[in-house]
Amino acid sequence: MTEHEILRLGHHGDGIAEGPLFAPMTLPGETVSGEVDGQQLRDIRIITPSDQRVAPPCRHFKSCGGCQLQHAADGFVAEWKVDVVRKALAAHGIEAPFRPIQTSPAQSRRRATFAARRTKKGAMAGFHGRASDVLIEVPGCQLVDPALLPGLKVAEELAMIGTSRKAELAVTVTLSEEGLDVSVANGKPLDGPLRQQLAQACERLALARLTWDGEVIAMRAPPAQRFGTVPVTPPPGAFLQATRHGEESLRAGVAEAVGAAEMIVDLFAGCGTFALPLAQKARVHAVEGDAEMMAALEAGWRQAKGARPVTTETRDLFRRPLLPDELAKVDAVVLDPPRAGAEAQVAEIIRAQVPRLAYVSCNPVSFARDVQNLVASGYRLDWVQVVDQFRWSSHVELVACLTGPES
Structure with a gap:
């Protein structure tokens, strides 16, 4: 030693x-x-x-791999996460005003992926241990919403039905307005008897929807999420912000960043997290690479009361970013790319000189790279708001406001 x-x-x-x-x-x-x-x-x-x-608030912390930082005081973690973003920007010579971090409360995660496997006596479900494939049961988890914990028993039942002793299911459970929305990966291949058993399980367990390796087996009621006031039924496994608090914090930042814009383009729009609330005050064109998510967004907009026009476009923004002529009459862009960032799209935004940009990021490194390109072209980074919706983890999210040289 x-x-x-x-x-x-x-x-x-x-x-x-x-x-x-x-x-x-x-x-x-x-x-x-x-x-x-x-x-x-x-x-x-x-x-x-x-x-x-500090003493970890969860009794599973030492064995479970779901959290990394429960042993640290909340204030320390908050400072550290802000500093991760600040240092990423400083590496490119950029400084910016930082607003106080927004941290989601404990027991607020509305989605979790449980591992589930059969055992000699039945089945078990939980999270993997730290840096191992050992399965840890987590009935007292302090991370997820308590309404999500019944998903552990659901995962166990599905393991009994649809996997062998040598395999392991990945059971993603999401809270919805109509109950648990469950999507399973790595299950047995579907056949007639298995479909019947799973459909019966969906009814017995009162699930809103059950999806098996991408195929919807049964849906008792559309598992709606509400973006602002608009109900949307995302396709199985579609991207969803981790907590309602985190989503609301990011949405408030986006709304402030776009200001009084009349025409907004929402890029990497998902199912409408930002596009649909923004449509209460502005016209929105939403662009996303996944056709099913675009269809869900459009269906949600048709149910929205008092919304202004929303148009949708399915498009791979990495290969085909929107060009300056398509951005010519746009007052503001909302950019919410995956971890790789949006280097190609940012180049076109710069060429188009879009006046305002709300940038939502889950990766401070790619965010800082894209901001460097924007700042070098005359944009100003007005403020950064770090949002910690992955409490006790090393994951960092943020929303930032940038304004163009003509603003």
């Missing part, structure tokens, strides 16, 4: 000592001991704890 001082946290939430050596569940300033295994520190013992160390 050797002693080490933890110097900082890495992007995945592990403490980092000289070497570098990665030490999970440690904090900067702590002195720890452990066995060196490559670049990992194993069998860690805390010798001098940080004053930011």
